[in-house]
Amino acid sequence: EIVLTQSPGTLSLSPGERATLSCRASLSVSSNFLAWYQHKPGQAPRLLIYGASTRATGIPDRFSGSGSGTDYTLTISRLEPEDFAVYYCQQYGNSPSSTFGGGTKVEIK
Amino acid sequence: VQLLESGGGLVQPGGSLRLSCVASGIRVIDYAMSWVRQAPGRGLEWVSAISSSSTKTHYVDSVKGRFTISRDDSRNTLHLQMNSLRAEDTALYYCVKSAANALLWFGDFWGQGILVTVSS
Numbered sequence: 001e002i003v004l005t006q007s008p009g010t011l012s013l014s015p016g017e018r019a020t021l022s023c024r025a026s027l028s029v030s031s032n033f034l035a036w037y038q039h040k041p042g043q044a045p046r047l048l049i050y051g052a053s054t055r056a057t058g059i060p061d062r063f064s065g066s067g068s069g070t071d072y073t074l075t076i077s078r079l080e081p082e083d084f085a086v087y088y089c090q091q092y093g094n095s096p097s098s099t100f101g102g103g104t105k106v107e108i109k
Numbered sequence: 110v111q112l113l114e115s116g117g118g119l120v121q122p123g124g125s126l127r128l129s130c131v132a133s134g135i136r137v138i139d140y141a142m143s144w145v146r147q148a149p150g151r152g153l154e155w156v157s158a159i160s161s162s163s164t165k166t167h168y169v170d171s172v173k174g175r176f177t178i179s180r181d182d183s184r185n186t187l188h189l190q191m192n193s194l195r196a197e198d199t200a201l202y203y204c205v206k207s208a209a210n211a212l213l214w215f216g217d218f219w220g221q222g223i224l225v226t227v228s229s
Contacts, residue, residue, distance in 0.1 A: 035215035037153075044112075044219035045153070050208065056217065088153055090215055097169055098213040100145075100153040 002027050002091050004101035012109040019076040021104045023089035028069045033093040036065055036074045039103075040085045048087075049074065076106075084108050110134040112204045112220035119226045124194050130187040130204030130220055137161075138182040141207035141214060144189050146200035147222070156202070157189060158212040167212045171197075194227045201225075 003026040013019055023034065032052035039045040047056040049065035052072055062077040076083055089101040116128040128144070143158040157178040158167045166178050177190040187204055202223050205216035 033215075039153075042221075044203065044221050045216075046219075047208075047215065047217050050215050090153075090155075092213055092215045093211065094213065097167075098155045098158075098215075100155065102152045 001097055002029065002094055002099055004089055004091060004099055006087075006089060006101035006104045008104060009102070010105045010107060012107050013079055014109045015079050015081055017079050019074075019079055019083070019106055021074040021076075021087055021106075023067075023072040023074070023101050025070040025072070025091060029072075029091045030094055032068055033091060034065075034067070034072050035090045035092060036063075037088045037090065038083075038085045039088060045088070079106070110206065110218045112206065112218060114202065114204050114220045114223035117202065117223035117225045119228065120194055121229050122195060122227055124227070125190070125192045126194065126225060128189040128191065128202055128204075128223060128225070132185050132187070132204075132206070135206060135218075136182075137180055137185050137187055137206075139210070141210050141212055142178075142180065142187045143205040143207060143212075143216060144178065144187075145203045145205050145216070145219075146198075146225075147203070148197070148200040151200075153203075154200075155213075158207070158214075159187070160212055161210045165212055191225070194225075196227050199225060199227045 036049040204220040206218040207214040208217040
């Protein structure tokens with residue numbers, strides 16, 4: 001099973017700043033099957049990125065994903081007030097199971 | 110697309126619950142569907158998935174033999190039958206539509222979640 005480790009655990013930033021979130025896999029993620037989600041309290045998680053770098057429908061272009069193999073990054077170019085949330089990465093399409101990282105909380109500094 | 114979960118609640122260890130997820134805006138028969146959970150203070154954990162044809166199912170090891178995923182296509186509904194519940198099954202359970210008909214895939218639509226609490 002692929003274990004995903006996200007860092008940092010918490011990122012304290014101000015609106016307008018750039019956020020860089022890391023997701024490291026214990027084994028190479030085949031075909032870059034890596035997704036990112038945004039999760040706010042009391043809401044359904046929202047798909048942001050799939051295939052490591054493809055933005056989901058309706059996702060603003062300030063969100064971008066990159067990486068390959070075992071190292072992936074989600075970048076938010078300029079934080080908007082609504083971007084403060086918890087972000088999860090997920091590897092998919094790899095047996096025996098799909099797994100999520102532990103999450104990175106982006107909080108207002 | 111809307112996914113509305115129901116059936117959660119408080120149950121004693123060893124007890125059973127059946128979660129349901131009614132879909133609108135999509136036909137569940139056209140997609141693989143999954144359940145993902147989040148225990149208090151923890152991250153997300155993929156639990157189970159079922160293919161669009163219902164011929165294939167998949168479970169995380171910790172629930173194998175205790176949980177059963179199924180679908181009622183006539184009611185456009187996904188179910189999760191949970192037996193022999195344990196305290197560690199306490200979580201918010203999300204119904205998830207897979208972006209493709211593939212079991213271990215990413216979800217493009219999620220429900221709001223339903224709380225399951227296992228406690229005596």
